[in-house]
Amino acid sequence: MPALEALLLSRHALVGLVTQPDRPRGRSGRAAMPPAKAHLVSRGLELPVVQPEKPRGSAFRTRLRQLGPDVSVVAAYGHVLGQRILDLPRLGSLNLHASLLPRHRGAAPVAAALLAGDEVTGITLMRMERGLDTGPILLQREMAILPGDSAGDLTGRLGRLAASVLVEGLDALAQGRLAEVPQDEGRATYAPRLTSNDARVRWNTPAAEIERAIRAFDPWPGAFTELGGRRVKLFRAAVAQPTGSASPANAAPAPAAGEVLSGPGLRVATGCGILEVLELQIEGRPRVAAADFLRGRPVRPGTLLA
The missing domain is CATH 3.40.50.170 (Formyl transferase, N-terminal domain)
Structure with missing residues (x-):
């Protein structure tokens, strides 16, 4: 106050x-x-x-x-x-x-x-x-x-x-x-009242926009996505750089928006760029660093976040 x-x-x-x-x-x-x-x-x-x-x-x-x-x-x-x-x-x-x-x-x-x-x-x-x-x-x-x-x-x-x-x-x-x-x-611009649905992560948008949304909805209502049918709130993230390289001859198909990528950490493809999730909270559990979460519950590359 x-x-x-x-x-x-x-x-x-x-x-x-x-x-x-x-x-x-x-x-x-x-x-x-x-x-x-x-x-x-x-x-x-x-x-x-x-x-x-x-x-x-x-x-x-x-x-x-x-x-x-x-x-x-x-x-x-x-x-x-x-x-x-x-x-x-x-x-x-x-x-x-x-x-x-x-x-x-x-x-x-x-x-x-x-x-x-x-x-x-x-x-x-x-x-x-x-x-x-x-x-x-x-x-x-x-x-x-x-x-x-x-x-x-x-x-x-x-x-x-x-x-x-x-x-x-x-x-x-x-x-x-x-x-x-x-x-x-x-x-004049307008900032309407937030609802819980506003905080659903839209993986088809650019990584930079999602990172800002995660910060904008912390602590309430909490940006969220779904993993294996369970709601997961995201609290810290960073726009990540691609790892490795590929020539046009052997390039793999582009990952889908919301697809978990291989490599270190919890890296997710977006509509433009890659987002690395740094802190999250699965429903019914406390907030944890993504690295700690992955040690207890590995997420396979190719998994889609909804």
């Missing part, structure tokens, strides 16, 4: 928190607090916490008015807010978005940046309006995407950047120093 903690440590007074309801989790089925509420409790803070199933209706608006916010800040809440809710605070409602808007509007901007092969992403503080991440930009800060970054890695670093952007933006807002910059609609 870097942004929430930064706000608590700043000169700005938090008057309340709106978050998801407590929900049953785990085998016990006991109700668990959402992370933001749990963070306040762990700090021993007795601030008002509002947990509607849906943030709408007159009762919810009345509760917000009672809190008397000057401004509201929304981060990964998961609900669309109506205009009357957005307009309720004196200075309006702001949103922290994990991309450099207007690129990657929507629910999955971190995965979208990795899938696209972007070299830079960042945090945008924007004024909220009814459109999907369409409001004017108040503040942006960039961050490099590092080679090998997974969505989990990048999300963690962006969370820390968001914390500093939030405090900087609120300080400037309080002093009347924030200029609103309209988004360029011609540069």
Whole structure:
């Protein structure tokens, strides 16, 4: 909760928190607090916490008015807010978005940046309006995407950047120093919510695209394929170079996309190039290095991954 903690440590007074309801989790089925509420409790803070199933209706608006916010800040809440809710605070409602808007509007901007092969992403503080991440930009800060970054890695670093952007933006807002910059609609791209099916590896695509997808879907939903009828999640991979050489006279037929190749490691043919799987998880088992997996369960060359 870097942004929430930064706000608590700043000169700005938090008057309340709106978050998801407590929900049953785990085998016990006991109700668990959402992370933001749990963070306040762990700090021993007795601030008002509002947990509607849906943030709408007159009762919810009345509760917000009672809190008397000057401004509201929304981060990964998961609900669309109506205009009357957005307009309720004196200075309006702001949103922290994990991309450099207007690129990657929507629910999955971190995965979208990795899938696209972007070299830079960042945090945008924007004024909220009814459109999907369409409001004017108040503040942006960039961050490099590092080679090998997974969505989990990048999300963690962006969370820390968001914390500093939030405090900087609120300080400037309080002093009347924030200029609103309209988004360029011609540069807008979209990052729709991920589903489990999005993470199925499509072996007929280039190896470089599959490698990016594996990182984009780590830790959730986890890029997956099937081996011998069992689902296998892939977590680390690298684009590999072909081994050996063959002259046109004795060249073997091109392997099929998804075909396991001979040679060291778990190397798989793709629509363009070879992908070496470095870390994986077969269903019901922990994540392991591919080399350890192969020692316990060799995969014959010619096996097709589906």
